[in-house]
Each structure stands twice: as structure tokens, then as C-alpha cells.
Amino acid sequence: MLSPNEVKTVLEAALLASGVPLTIADLRRLFDDEVGGDTIRRLLDELREAWAGRGVELVNLASGWRFQTRPEFQRYLERVNPEKPPKYSRAVLETLAIIAYKQPVTRGDIEDIRGVTVAPTVIKALEARGWIDVVAHREAPGRPALYGTTRAFLDDLGLRSLDELPPIDDLVASLDLAAPPADAAPALDGTSPADASPPAEPQAAAA
Amino acid sequence: MLSPNEVKTVLEAALLASGVPLTIADLRRLFDDEVGGDTIRRLLDELREAWAGRGVELVNLASGWRFQTRPEFQRYLERVNPEKPPKYSRAVLETLAIIAYKQPVTRGDIEDIRGVTVAPTVIKALEARGWIDVVAHREAPGRPALYGTTRAFLDDLGLRSLDELPPIDDLVASLDLAAPPADAAPALDGTSPADASPPAEPQAAAA
């Protein structure tokens, strides 16, 4: 007959080696049903406590018990994971670049710069990521939304402010674009009506 | 900067979560290379000691470090884990032994030693297990494939290198069966009795 500690050692090994959650019934089979379900439950609780504060935790799921990594450690683990991290499409990256460097901008502005239509999914992807949001609406026909980057965007890119984005004026120079056309207009004026419309009624703001 | 204990917690979580052995270089990537290899090696040794006496052990294999269950616990674990790897026939095991101890060898070499044809299924079974693969082709008519064992073979047998295979020389100490140079036409002299190394003189074997 195994001692409680030995039972616990076997339980731990079985759970660590199992790819799937194990039920109490599964775990009882480890001992040919010679250890009671209550004892196993109690030892599982002890095990769970023993693992507190480690990178891996013992959890009780609907389908049984299993060891799993704590979410906080995911950022370390994914660095060794050979799996390639997903990448944003060029459309998403360019849209993000335009919003970051030229904010606040409307979708129309982005389309003007990119020369192609911007799919709603592109904007949605960036909004879902919490990197951009609507900061206002431009007073123009259709009152298009004006997008800007968020605090989370700066945090995720490790920037303290937009100033820390790589400067791109030197790039312009290197591309021999330094000399602006005489009638150079601000980049976004195309969509921005010259005559500002009168302010709208003050209204209760949505929280 | 993480404390040594935090580094150890991350190392443990990463190794517990990885199905494949991790090298020191892999483990350094966990910390964006900010923790030195020596520190990691030392912490791995500490971890290994911390796991002594448990059902799971940290081992150093051909392709890196890995947690695995101790063989003593297999009799419990197999009760919940009925899935077992195939039990190999003598033909497969002998073929594997020839490849492991005499690599690189061709199928012809294996047939010379065993004295029978080697069924393609035998080679396939070992290839499917990931234990052997084609390492080159011998410069001979037909350019036969030369087989060798893989890292997975060493890992699965818990070895760091081929040196750790059990020595078999003591079995027939009286005979010089040293393999001929690898580039000699047939790796195993069974096919060329003419230049075979002289067999030992008949000796009285001690009973």
C-alpha cells in the first residue's frame, strides 16, 4: 500500500505527463481503485497548494484536473516557441502607420494616402487590438470618424510618446522628396473642407 | 531584471510545457538573452536537484533538457495511459542495433550482418518512429542510402550521445570487429571476405 506522499507523487507525475485533463476516476485507476476518491481529492488540493507561486498551476476543469502554465508566463514561453507569431498584413501596417504619423485621420485620408480603399476589417483589427480609436468626427459630409492612436499603442510598442516613433523626415530627404511642390498642401487637406462647419449642438455625451 | 528564483520559475515552466528538449540557447531566449548560459546551467542543476525523489525528473539529453517521468512510475502511469508505442520485432530491433552501433550503414550491410533480407517495412518502421534517417549515399553502384540514428533516437532512449549506448565489446572480447574506415567500400566486411580482418585464432574460452 502506498503512503499518502507516494500517492501524491504518482498523482503529480500522471498529471504532468497527461496531455488531457484527468478525472478522479482516471486518477483512481492509477492505483487500481485502491485509493478512495476523497483521498485523491484531498491530495489534489494539497498538490495545488504546493504548486502555488510556480509558473505552472494545477487546475480543476469541467473535464478533470490538469497542470497548465500560468497566463503571466506566456510572454516568456512564446519566445522559445518555434511557432511563428502571426503577422499583420501590409494593409494593416500601412494603415496603422498613417494613423500613427498623421493622426487624427479619417478613413478617407488613409485611402488617399494608400491610393486604395481600406477594408473595414483593417480598421476593426486595429480597434480590437486597442491601438486606435475614434477621437472625434470631422465636420464634413457623412461626419467621418477621425482615428488616433491610443495609450495602449504606445505601451505595446514600448514608446513613451509619439515623438519616439522613428523620424521619417530624413527618409523623405533620402527619397529625394525633400523639395515640396510650391503649392504643397497639408497632407490631409484633400478631404478636409476649407470652410469649417458650425459647431453642433452640445449634447449629452456618451460615457 | 528577474531574480535567480524568478528565472528558475520561468525555466521550470518552460521545460514543463515543452514537449521537445530545450537547449541552453533556447532557454536563454526565454529572457531575451539577458541571462547568461552559465547562470542557466547552474539553475538547471538546482532544478534537477529540487526534483529529486519526485515522479518526474529533469534530464539532459542529446538535444537539450527535458522533464520526463521516472521509469519506476510507468507501472502506475500506464494504467491511465493505455496508448503504447509499438513493440518491435527482433528483425526491427536487430536492424536498429546494427544502425546504432555501425552507422552509417546501407541496407546491404544490414543484410550481410543478419544473413537475411531486410524487409522494407523494417526500415520504414524505424524511419516512421523518427529514430533513423538517410544520412548520405554510398558512392557505389546504385548509390545505396546510408542510414544513421537521429537525435530523437537518443532522446527517446534518454541518451546524450552514442557513447552512452551500452558497450557490447565485452561480449566477444576476443575478436577484433572494429569497423573498417567509413569510406571503405562496404562498411561491413561481410561482403568482401577477401580483405576481411583476420579472425582471431581459435582460443580456449574460459568456461
Add this chain to the structure above:
Amino acid sequence: MTLELVHDADAAPAAPTAKVHGEALAELPADLYIPPDALEVFLEAFEGPLDLLLYLIRKANLDVLDIPMAELTRQYLDYVEVMRHRNLELAAEYLVMAAMLMEIKSRMLLPRPRLAGEEEAEDPRAELVRRLLEYERIKAAAQKLDEMPQAGRDFLRVEVWVEETLAKRLPRVRAEDLAAAWRGLLRQARVRQHHRVTREELSVREHMSRMLRALADGAFREFTTLFDPARGVAVLVVTFLALLELTREALVEVTQAEPFAPIYVRRTGEPEVAAA
């Protein structure tokens, strides 16, 4: 021909097992009589002629280094004969080995010529002995390999579930990626306009976004509350430029009831109803 007893029980070959009439048969009968039912099993139990020869040698405790060829050949041929009588399909290797054994046996009967200055001519059995010993070595190695703890059979890899539900894998973007994307845009467009974006302008634009957020509720804000003197003159200037730019783009409305009265700023347009 010498017949030495060289090997102890530990050298006895792993006897093939078979079931005859439901009873386990541990080893071949000494007289080589093989129960018909078991024959097929035995044939399969041997991995080939070398394996069979080794079995015969070890079973009879023959000295592998000084094989009595006549005896061995007789036993071997008996065995092959039994197999042939049973009409079992005999692998060609068994017949080749039979021929080889007979050839060695006949050479053993001939006197070995000794040439001046040379060592004794090679024993006709040498090659066979070498092959038998090498095969025996491999047999032992195979057995040892099989006895080693093996992943999946004797131990299991630990692979703890990686919990990813809370920390979902998201694409990583670096600031340089954005610069690269911008560069790409410039290259494509060959720029219809002058897209000069300077650090200063960026700051202005950042403050434009910030100010629009601060004014999101659409309410009037007192002009001075939009400035944070604690952040220094540069920021004050940039904030002011942002306000001017917003005004120019008609995104905010600046009002003053009379000279020197407080200046109020508020967002133009509908408040962010949709933002919720």
C-alpha cells in the same frame, strides 16, 4: 574435432517459445524432432540461418571458435530437411547457408598448404565464425537496446498544457515596422504631396488626439485647463499648436464672450454616442 563446453547457462540463447497443444514449449527438443504444429512457429522464431546456426551451436555447447563442422552441418541440414518435408517455404538464405556449410566442411578435409614465409593459411571456418560472432554481438546489442528505458514505453515526456486563453498570441509590431510601412507608402505614391512628418508635427498631432479625447463629452472646457504648465514650455507650445490645428481643421470650436473673458473650447459635431 574438439568439442569444448565453453558457455554457461547465461550464454544460452533466448529460446524461442511456441505453443503446442496449448502448452508453452520453451525450447527445441534436443533430438531436433519438432512437433509439426510448432514447426512454423519455430521457423518464424529464427531470424535467419545465422540465428539458427547460433542456436544449434549454443544449444549443443559447441565452441564457436572451433566449430565441429561435420556435426553442425548435419544438424543444420536435418533441420532444413524437416522444414522442406513440411513444405514450408524456405527462404533462399537457408539453402545458401547449407551450401556454404558443406563447402567449409569439405575444405576442412583437405590438407592446408603452407607457403614458405607465410603464416598458416586461413581456417576455412574463419569467415563463418566472424559472421556468427558479429551477428551474436548484434543480437545482444538489440536485446540491450530493447531493455533500455524508452520514451512512451517506460517513461513519458512531460508536456504541460500551455494556457493561452488569456494571453492570446497577437502580432508583434515594432516602431520600425511602422516607419518601414510609411517608407513603402512614400515609395508607392512618389508622393503626390509633401508628406513631411517631423517630430514636432508628431507631437502636435499627438496632442490633437489627446485634446479631442479630453473634449469627448462635447462640453465646453475652459481654455487654460487644456494646458499643463507642469510639463514645460515645449509642451505648452505644442499643445497650443495642436489647438490651432484643430481649430483650423474645424474639429474644435473656440469661443470667448468678450475680450479677457475666459476662453472656452469644445468639440464640434456630435458627441461620441457610437463610442460606447
